[in-house]
Amino acid sequence: MSSDSDRECPLDGDPHQQEMVPSKKSAVLVDGVVLNGPTTDAKAGEKFVEEACRLIMEEVVLKATDVSEKVCEWRPPEQLKQLLDLDMRNTGEPHHRLLELCRDVIRYSVKTNHPRFFNQLYAGLDYYSLVARFMTEALNPSVYTYEVSPVFLLVEEAVLKKMIEFIGWKEGDGIFNPGGSVSNMYAMNLARYKYCPDIKEKGLSGLPRLILFTSAEGAAPFLVCATSGTTVLGAFDPLDEIADICERHGLWLHVDASWGGSALMSRKHRKLLRGIHRADSVAWNPHKMLMAGIQCCALLVKDKSDLLKKCYSAKASYLFQQDKFYDVSYDTGDKSIQCSRRPDAFKFWMTWKALGTLGLEERVNRALALSRYLVEEIKKREGFKLLLEPEYANICFWYIPPSLREMEEGPEFWEKLNVVAPTIKERMMKKGSLMLGYQPHRGKVNFFRQVVISPQVSREDMDFLLDEIDLLGRDM
Amino acid sequence: MSSDSDRECPLDGDPHQQEMVPSKKSAVLVDGVVLNGPTTDAKAGEKFVEEACRLIMEEVVLKATDVSEKVCEWRPPEQLKQLLDLDMRNTGEPHHRLLELCRDVIRYSVKTNHPRFFNQLYAGLDYYSLVARFMTEALNPSVYTYEVSPVFLLVEEAVLKKMIEFIGWKEGDGIFNPGGSVSNMYAMNLARYKYCPDIKEKGLSGLPRLILFTSAEGAAPFLVCATSGTTVLGAFDPLDEIADICERHGLWLHVDASWGGSALMSRKHRKLLRGIHRADSVAWNPHKMLMAGIQCCALLVKDKSDLLKKCYSAKASYLFQQDKFYDVSYDTGDKSIQCSRRPDAFKFWMTWKALGTLGLEERVNRALALSRYLVEEIKKREGFKLLLEPEYANICFWYIPPSLREMEEGPEFWEKLNVVAPTIKERMMKKGSLMLGYQPHRGKVNFFRQVVISPQVSREDMDFLLDEIDLLGRDM
Numbered sequence: 047m048s049s050d051s052d053r054e055c056p057l058d059g060d061p062h063q064q065e066m067v068p069s070k071k072s073a074v075l076v077d078g079v080v081l082n083g084p085t086t087d088a089k090a091g092e093k094f095v096e097e098a099c100r101l102i103m104e105e106v107v108l109k110a111t112d113v114s115e116k117v118c119e120w121r122p123p124e125q126l127k128q129l130l131d132l133d134m135r136n137t138g139e140p141h142h143r144l145l146e147l148c149r150d151v152i153r154y155s156v157k158t159n160h161p162r163f164f165n166q167l168y169a170g171l172d173y174y175s176l177v178a179r180f181m182t183e184a185l186n187p188s189v190y191t192y193e194v195s196p197v198f199l200l201v202e203e204a205v206l207k208k209m210i211e212f213i214g215w216k217e218g219d220g221i222f223n224p225g226g227s228v229s230n231m232y233a234m235n236l237a238r239y240k241y242c243p244d245i246k247e248k249g250l251s252g253l254p255r256l257i258l259f260t261s262a263e264g265a266a267p268f269l270v271c272a273t274s275g276t277t278v279l280g281a282f283d284p285l286d287e288i289a290d291i292c293e294r295h296g297l298w299l300h301v302d303a304s305w306g307g308s309a310l311m312s313r314k315h316r317k318l319l320r321g322i323h324r325a326d327s328v329a330w331n332p333h334k335m336l337m338a339g340i341q342c343c344a345l346l347v348k349d350k351s352d353l354l355k356k357c358y359s360a361k362a363s364y365l366f367q368q369d370k371f372y373d374v375s376y377d378t379g380d381k382s383i384q385c386s387r388r389p390d391a392f393k394f395w396m397t398w399k400a401l402g403t404l405g406l407e408e409r410v411n412r413a414l415a416l417s418r419y420l421v422e423e424i425k426k427r428e429g430f431k432l433l434l435e436p437e438y439a440n441i442c443f444w445y446i447p448p449s450l451r452e453m454e455e456g457p458e459f460w461e462k463l464n465v466v467a468p469t470i471k472e473r474m475m476k477k478g479s480l481m482l483g484y485q486p487h488r489g490k491v492n493f494f495r496q497v498v499i500s501p502q503v504s505r506e507d508m509d510f511l512l513d514e515i516d517l518l519g520r521d522m
Numbered sequence: 523m524s525s526d527s528d529r530e531c532p533l534d535g536d537p538h539q540q541e542m543v544p545s546k547k548s549a550v551l552v553d554g555v556v557l558n559g560p561t562t563d564a565k566a567g568e569k570f571v572e573e574a575c576r577l578i579m580e581e582v583v584l585k586a587t588d589v590s591e592k593v594c595e596w597r598p599p600e601q602l603k604q605l606l607d608l609d610m611r612n613t614g615e616p617h618h619r620l621l622e623l624c625r626d627v628i629r630y631s632v633k634t635n636h637p638r639f640f641n642q643l644y645a646g647l648d649y650y651s652l653v654a655r656f657m658t659e660a661l662n663p664s665v666y667t668y669e670v671s672p673v674f675l676l677v678e679e680a681v682l683k684k685m686i687e688f689i690g691w692k693e694g695d696g697i698f699n700p701g702g703s704v705s706n707m708y709a710m711n712l713a714r715y716k717y718c719p720d721i722k723e724k725g726l727s728g729l730p731r732l733i734l735f736t737s738a739e740g741a742a743p744f745l746v747c748a749t750s751g752t753t754v755l756g757a758f759d760p761l762d763e764i765a766d767i768c769e770r771h772g773l774w775l776h777v778d779a780s781w782g783g784s785a786l787m788s789r790k791h792r793k794l795l796r797g798i799h800r801a802d803s804v805a806w807n808p809h810k811m812l813m814a815g816i817q818c819c820a821l822l823v824k825d826k827s828d829l830l831k832k833c834y835s836a837k838a839s840y841l842f843q844q845d846k847f848y849d850v851s852y853d854t855g856d857k858s859i860q861c862s863r864r865p866d867a868f869k870f871w872m873t874w875k876a877l878g879t880l881g882l883e884e885r886v887n888r889a890l891a892l893s894r895y896l897v898e899e900i901k902k903r904e905g906f907k908l909l910l911e912p913e914y915a916n917i918c919f920w921y922i923p924p925s926l927r928e929m930e931e932g933p934e935f936w937e938k939l940n941v942v943a944p945t946i947k948e949r950m951m952k953k954g955s956l957m958l959g960y961q962p963h964r965g966k967v968n969f970f971r972q973v974v975i976s977p978q979v980s981r982e983d984m985d986f987l988l989d990e991i992d993l994l995g996r997d998m
Contacts, residue, residue, distance in 0.1 A: 074981050077790070079891035081981035084637065085884075088587045088978075091649035095583055098653040099575050106660040107571055111564045118672075123852050126672055132680040134871065138878035144650070147875060148657060151868075155673045158662045161560065165670060168662070168862075173567035174620070176659060177574040181624060183655035184582040186634045186644065188816050193951065194641060196594075196602055197631045204608040224700035225860040251731040251741075265727075278840050314553070333862070340664050340862050364754050364961040364971065369941075371948035376599050384701040386644075386809070386816050392627075395610065399623060402614035408561075415555035465845075472847035475669065485840040495840065502564075505550050505557035 094141045098148055105152045110159035110171040111502050113510075116478030117163050118156045126154060161502045162480035162510065167277065167305055170500025172337040178396035179339050188386040189222075190379020191365055192372060198389035199376055205391040208398070209330060210346055212310045214323030219354055220346040221381050222390040226304030229329035229345035230271070232354075232383075236327060236347060237269040237298035239357040246357075269298045274319050275306020278487050278495060279433075280440030282306055285321030293324070301325040304343065306438060308335035311403065312410040318437060335413060335439065335499050336406060338394040354381035409501055413439050416498045420508045427512060429520075433493050441496040442487075445470065445515050447522035464491035466522055473518045480514055570617045574624055581628045586635035586647040587978050589986075592954030593639050594632045602630055637978045638956035638986065643753065643781055646976025648813040654872035655815050664862040665698075666855020667841055668848060674865035675852055681867040684874070685806060686822055688786045690799030695830055696822040697857050698866040702780030705805035705821035706747070708830075708859075712803060712823060713745040713774035715833040722833075745774045750795050751782020754963050754971060755909075756916030758782055761797030769800070777801040780819065782914060784811035787879065788886040794913060811889060811915065811975050812882060814870040830857035885977055889915050892974045896984045903988060905996075909969050917972040918963075921946065921991050923998035940967035942998055949994045956990055 073080045109115045121129060130150055139147070157163060159171040189195045189202065206220040223229045239245055242253050255265040270292050272283040285301060292299040301322055307330030309315040310322070322328060326348050333342035347354060359380045366380050379387065398406060417439045424430040424443050429451060433442035445466060453459045467484035474480050483495045496511065549556045585591045597605060606626055615623070633639060635647040663671045665678065682696040699705045715721055718729050731741040746768050748759040761777060768775040777798055783806030785791040786798070798804060802824050809818035823830060835856045842856050855863065874882060893915045900906040900919050905927060909918035921942060929935045943960035950956050959971045972987065 074895065076891040076894045077887065079888050081888070081892055081895055081984075083980045083982070084587060084978040085888065085980075086587065086647075086649075086977045091647075092579070092583055095649050095653055095656075096579065099579070099656060102656055102660045103568075103572065103575070106657075107568055111560065111562065121672065122848050123668060123672070123676065127676055130673065130676065132676060132871075134680070134684050134874040134879065136879045138876045138881050144653075144872070144876055147872075148653065151657060151673050151677075152661065155661050155663060156670050158664075158670065159660075166664065168664070171562075171567075171662075173562075173571050177571055177620075177624065179659035180571075180575060180578055180656055181582075181627060183652060183659060183815065184578045184635075185628065185631050186647075186816055187631060188634075188642065188644070192599060193594075193957075194632050194634065196597065196599070197606065197627050200599065200603055200606065200608060201627075204610065208610050224704075224864075225862050227859055227861055228700075231859070249731075250726055255725075255727040277838070339659065340662055340864060362753070363963060364959055367944070367961055367968075369944050369968070371944065371951075372598050383703055383707070385703055386701050388700075388816060395608075396620070396623075398610040400614045400620055403610065403612045405614050411553065412555050412557070412561065415552040416557055418552045419550065419557055468843070468845045468847065475847075481669075483840055485843055487839060492843075492845070501562050502560040504559045504561075506559070508557075 090141065094144070097141070097145060101145060101148055101152070105149065106157075106159065107171070107176070110157070111161065113161050113507070115157065115160065117160045117481050118475060118478050119154055120475045120478060121154060129154065156481065161500065161504075161507055164480065164482040164496050164498070164511070166483070167334045167497055168337070168340060168499065169497070170337055170502050172339070172397055174397040174400035175337060175339045175342075175393040178393040182389055182392060187389055189389045190377065190382070190385065190387060192374075192376035193370070195389065198392055199378060201395045202378070202389065202391035205395050205398070206344060206346065209344055213325070213328055213346060215346075215348050217350050218346055218348050219350060219352070219381075220344050221354060221378070222387070223343050223345055223382075224341050224384070224388070226302065226329045226331050226343050229304070229343055230300070230302055232345045233271070233298075233300035233327040233329065234269060236349075236353050236357055237300065240298065240349070240353060241266070241268045243356075267295065267297060269300060271300045271302060272325075273306075274301055274303035274322065275309070275438055277305060278440065278485060279442060280305070280436055280438030282318045282437055285319060285324065287321075289321050289324035298326045299324065300327045300329070302329045304329050304331040305334050308332065308410055309438070311336070311406045312414075313407065314411055315414055332394040333390075335410060336394065336397065337409075337499065338390070338397060341388075342390040342394050344391070358383055412501060413498045416503060416505060416508060417441055419505050420496060420498070420511070423508060423512055427516075429516060430512065433490060439498045441498070442493050443496070444493045445519050447519050449522060460491045466519060467492040467494055469522060470515055470519045474514065477518070480511060482511070566617065570620070573617070573621055577621060577624055577628070581625065582633075582635065583647070583652070586633070587637065589637050589983070591633065591636065593636045593957050594951055594954050595630055596951045596954060597630060605630065632957065637976065637980075637983050640956065640958040640972050640974070640987070642959070643810045643973055644813070644816060644975065645973070646813055646978050648815070648873055650873040650876035651813060651815045651818075651869040654869040658865055658868060663865055665865045666853065666858070666861065666863060668850075668852035669846070671865065674868055675854060677871045678854070678865065678867035681871050681874070682820060682822065685820055689801070689804055689806075689822060691822075691824050693826050694822055694824045695826060695828070695857075696820050697830060697854070698863070699819050699821055699858075700817050700860070700864070702778065702805045702807050702819050705780070705819055706776070706778055708821045709747070709774075709776040709803040709805065709823075710745060712825075712829050712833055713776065716774065716825070716829060717742070717744040719832075743771065743773060745776060747776045747778060748801075749782075750777055750779035750798065751785070751914055753781060754916065754961060755918060756781070756912055756914030758794045758913055761795060761800065763797075765797050765800035774802045775800065776803045776805070778805050780805050780807040781810050784808065784886055785914070787812070787882045788890075789883065790887055791890055808870040809866075811886060812870065812873065813885075813975065814866070814873060817864075818866040818870050820867070834859055888977060889974045892979060892981060892984060893917055895981050896972060896974070896987070899984060899988055903992075905992060906988065909966060915974045917974070918969050919972070920969045921995050923995050925998060936967050942995060943968040943970055945998060946991055946995045950990065953994070956987060958987070
C-alpha cells in the first residue's frame with residue numbers, strides 16, 4: 047500500500063473542524079505545522095462535555111430507576127448498522143451531530159442499570175461508584191507508580207487490606223485486574239512460580255509436566271482451584287474439606303470467588319465460604335454483587351514474600367527507577383502483567399465510604415432475601431419448576447407452558463421444553479420488558495437463570511418477572 | 523476467624539445512611555429484610571451525581587488547559603495517607619463529606635491532562651473520548667454478546683476494520699485488550715496456536731521447546747516480535763527487512779506498535795512503519811498518541827480463519843448459546859481471555875467521528891513537529907545535550923549543569939551527571955511546575971525523556987520545559 051493511497055479524498059474537507067488553527071502571525075512553523083499556542087478550542091470542548099453530561103444524566107442516570115422505560119430497544123445487527131452512523135470519515139462531525147450520535151448510542155444500548163435487567167452477574171446503578179468512575183475518566187490515571195498515581199495507589203492498598211481482612215488472613219498482598227479470568231490466570235502463575243521459582247530463567251520447557259489436580263501418571267500436582275459461586279448455578283465448593291487435602295499434599299489452593307466473594311460482607315451469609323481463610327489466593331469481583339462497575343476485580347494473595355513481584359517483575363527502567371526521591375515500594379505496577387492499569391479499586395472504595403460496611407452487608411442480605419422470595423413464588427406458581435434449591439442469588443428454573451403441563455417428562459417433553467426459554471427470551475427482548483439469561487447445563491435443557499443484585503430491585507420486580515414470563519409463554 | 527468477630531462494633535451506626543428503608547406497613551419480610559420497593563434514594567443519588575459532575579467539570583476539565591495550575595500537589599506516601607481519609611468504616615459518610623473526599627482525591631492526583639505533563643506515553647484532554655468514557659461508565663456495558671452490547675460491538679467492529687485498513691491489510695480480525703502487554707501475549711498465543719493447533723488438547727508439555735528467535739539448539743522458532751516505537755527511545759525496527767526473513771522461514775511476525783502505530787494516521791510519518799502490512803499481528807494503542815484515554819489497545823490479526831476464537835474459545839453456555847434468535851457471529855466475546863470486557867473501541871470511535879481522519883493526522887503531525895522544534899532548541903542551548911536524533915516523539919536528552927560543563931567526559935562526569943535528572947525531577951515535582959520522565963538506558967546514565975502528545979501543548983511549553991529544567995538545575 048502506498049502511504050498516500052489509502053484515503054479516497056485526502057483533501058476533501060477541513061482538518062480543523064474541531065481544533066483551532068493558531069494565527070499565522072509571528073508563527074513558528076515546523077514541517078508546515080504552526081506550533082504557537084494550543085490547538086484545542088477549550089471553550090467549545092468544555093461546552094460539548096457539559097451538554098453531553100446533561101444528556102447522560104437525563105437519558106441514563108434519571109431513567110435508570112424507571113421501570114416504565116424499556117430495558118432494551120432491540121434491533122438486529124444489520125438493521126442497527128443502518129440506524130447508526132458508524133463510518134469514520136476524513137472530516138469530523140460538528141458537536142450537534144455528535145450529540146445526536148450519543149443519543150443514538152444510548153437509545154440502542156441495553157440499559158444494564160434498569161431494575162429489570164437480570165441478564166448477567168452485574169446490574170443496577172450505584173451512584174457512588176458512578177461518581178468514582180467519572181472522576182477516573184476525567185483524571186485519566188494509570189496505576190503503576192506513586193509519582194503518577196499517588197491517591198489511587200493508596201486507595202488500592204487500603205481496599206486490598208480491607209478485602210484481605212474479610213477473607214480472614216492476617217496479612218497478604220493483591221492487585222486489581224481486568225477480570226476474574228485474569229485473576230485466575232495470575233493465581234496459576236503464582237502457584238507455578240512458587241513450585242518452580244526458576245521458571246523465569248529455565249522457561250516452560252524446564253518444568254516437569256504440571257497438572258491442576260492430583261493424578262497417578264507421574265505429573266506434578268501444584269494447584270487446586272475451588273469455586274465460591276459458580277456462574278450458572280451459584281454453587282459453592284466445601285472449602286474446608288478441600289483445604290484439608292491441599293494442606294496434606296502441599297498444594298496451592300486458589301478460590302475463584304469472583305461471584306460469591308461478596309457474601310463475605312454479610313455476617314449471615316459468609317458461612318457459604320467457610321474455610322476461605324485457608325486459601326492461598328482468592329479472586330473476588332466487587333463489580334458483581336457489590337456494584338462497583340465493570341471492571342473491579344481483585345486477586346488477593348496470602349503469601350507475603352512479594353510473590354507477585356517476583357513472578358511478574360520486569361523492572362522497566364523508565365517506570366521503576368530505584369533512585370527516586372520517595373519510598374519506591376509504593377510503585378506497585380511491577381506486580382502486574384499490564385503496564386497501564388486502571389484504578390478500579392477506587393470505585394469500590396467510594397461505594398464503601400458511602401454505604402459503610404453495614405450498607406454493603408445490607409445489599410448482600412437483601413439480594414439473597416429477594417432470591418429466597420422468588421424461589422418461594424416459583425414453588426407456589428403453576429407452570430414454574432425450580433431446577434434446584436439455590437445456595438446464592440442465581441435462581442434457575444423452567445417455565446412450562448400450559449400445552450406441556452400434562453405431558454409425561456420423556457424425551458419429547460424435554461425437547462419441547464428446550465425451545466421454551468429461547469423463544470420467551472426473544473419475545474421479551476423484542477418487547478423490551480425485561481432481560482434474563484437462559485442456558486442448558488449438564489444435561490438439563492434450556493432453563494432460565496435469574497440473578498438478583500441491585501438495591502433498585504424489589505419484590506414487585508420479582509412478581510413482574512414471573513407474570514411476564516407467563517404472559518409471553520402461555521401460548522406455547 | 524468466626525464469621526461475626528471481624529467487625530469491631532457491628533451495630534454501631536445506621537446501615538441505612540444512604541439507602542432508604544421501605545415502609546414496614548404491608549411489608550413483605552424475608553430473613554428480616556423488607557422486600558417492598560427499591561431501597562435506593564434515587565433523588566438524593568441523582569443530586570449527588572450532579573454535584574460531583576459539577577466538581578469534576580470545575581476542578582478537572584476546566585483547569586486542564588490552564589498552565590498556571592500545578593501539574594501535581596506532591597505529598598510523600600505517609601503524609602498523603604494522613605491527609606486523605608482512606609479508612610472504610612462500618613457506617614457510611616454523608617454526601618457533603620463524600621464530595622469533600624472527591625475534592626481531595628482530585629487535589630492530590632497528578633493532572634495527567636495538564637499541558638505540562640510529559641511523564642508518560644499519554645497526556646492531555648480529549649473532549650470527545652472523555653464524553654465517550656462518561657457514557658461507557660453510565661451505561662456499564664460488558665462487550666461479549668450482541669444481546670447486551672449491540673452498539674458497542676458494532677462500534678468495535680467498525681473501528682477494527684478501519685485500523686486494519688490503515689495497517690494495509692485487505693481483511694483481518696482483532697480485539698481490544700486491557701493494555702499492549704496483553705495484546706502482545708495474545709499474539710504469542712496465536713502464533714503458538716497456529717504452529718501447534720492441538721495445544722488445547724495436548725497442553726504445553728505436548729509441545730516441542732518453542733523459542734521466539736531462531737537458534738541452532740534444536741528448538742522450534744515460531745515468532746519474531748518487532749517494535750514500532752520503543753518506549754524509551756521511540757525507535758522503529760525495519761519491518762520490511764524483518765518480514766523478508768519471516769517469510770523465508772515461515773515465522774509469525776508480530777509488530778508491537780503500541781506506541782508507534784499512531785504514525786499510521788499520518789501520510790507524512792507512516793513511512794516509519796513501512797512494511798507493517800506484512801505483519802501477521804499488530805498491537806496498537808490509540809490511548810497513547812491518539813488520546814483515546816486509558817485504556818484503548820487493539821490487537822489486530824491478519825488471519826481470517828477465526829484464529830482468535832479457535833485459540834481462546836471456551837464456549838460458555840450461559841453467554842454463547844447457539845440457539846439465539848439473532849446472528850451469533852456478533853457475539854465476539856469468545857475471542858477473548860476475559861469474560862467482562864470494556865467497550866474501549868468506543869472512545870477512539872468518538873474522537874475519530876469528531877476530528878475525522880484528517881484531524882487525527884493533524885495531531886500526529888503536530889506532535890512530531892513540536893518534537894522537531896524541541897530537538898532544535900536543545901541543540902541551540904548551552905547545557906543541553908541530545909542523547910540521539912529521535913525518530914518519533916520521544917526526545918531523550920541530558921541537562922548538564924554549569925559545574926559539569928567544563929569537566930572531561932570521564933567516569934566522574936558520568937557519575938555526577940547520573941544524579942542530575944533525579945534531583946531535578948524531585949524539584950519539579952515538589953514545585954509542581956511540570957513532569958517528565960528520566961531513566962538510565964543501555965549504559966547511558968540517567969537522562970530525561972520528553973514525550974510530546976497533546977494538542978493542548980505548544981512551542982511555548984517546549985520553551986518553558988527547557989527554561990524550567992535550567993532554572994531547577996543550574997545550582998547543581
